[in-house]
Amino acid sequence: MFVVKDLVPDMTYFYKQYASIKPWLQRKDTLDPSKEILQSPEDRKKLDGLYECILCACCSTACPSYWWNQDVYLGPSVLLQAYRWMADSRDQHLSERLAQMENAFSVYRCHTIMNCTRTCPKHLNPGNAIAQIKLLLAKN
Secondary structure: OEEEEOOEEEOHHHHHHHHHOOOOOOOOOOOOOOOOOOOOHHHHHOOOOOOOOOOOOHHHHOOHHHHHHOOOOOHHHHHHHHHHHHOOOOOOOHHHHHHHOOOOOOHHHOOOOOHHHHHOOOOOOHHHHHHHHHHHHHHO
16 A cells, blocks of 8 residues: 555555455345345354454555555455455355456465454454355355
């Protein structure tokens, strides 16, 4: 990230990368908008440690792969959020989300150094989320 002044980074590109993962619930069916899409307690528990991310990008700026490839590598923060939507049982676009990760600069730039996990102020584990995406890609 480029520094604007003192400790103020330009996060414009970071937010563009975040938008590229389509961070919202995507459904193939049309439901009544006045009704909630319910989730079991077990499915809801799968989102713990994912939705709490505040998008501060501390993990991304601590990642050596992001330092050298920030124009193409999404980075730990965005990948954590990508997995948050992949893990959501209410989302119906898993295959499309995984297809977006099928390139050399997505999850495969992560070398599991785990600086991201060490620096997260919310004590989240982006490295684990990236590993989970790799497992989903291997299964599909």
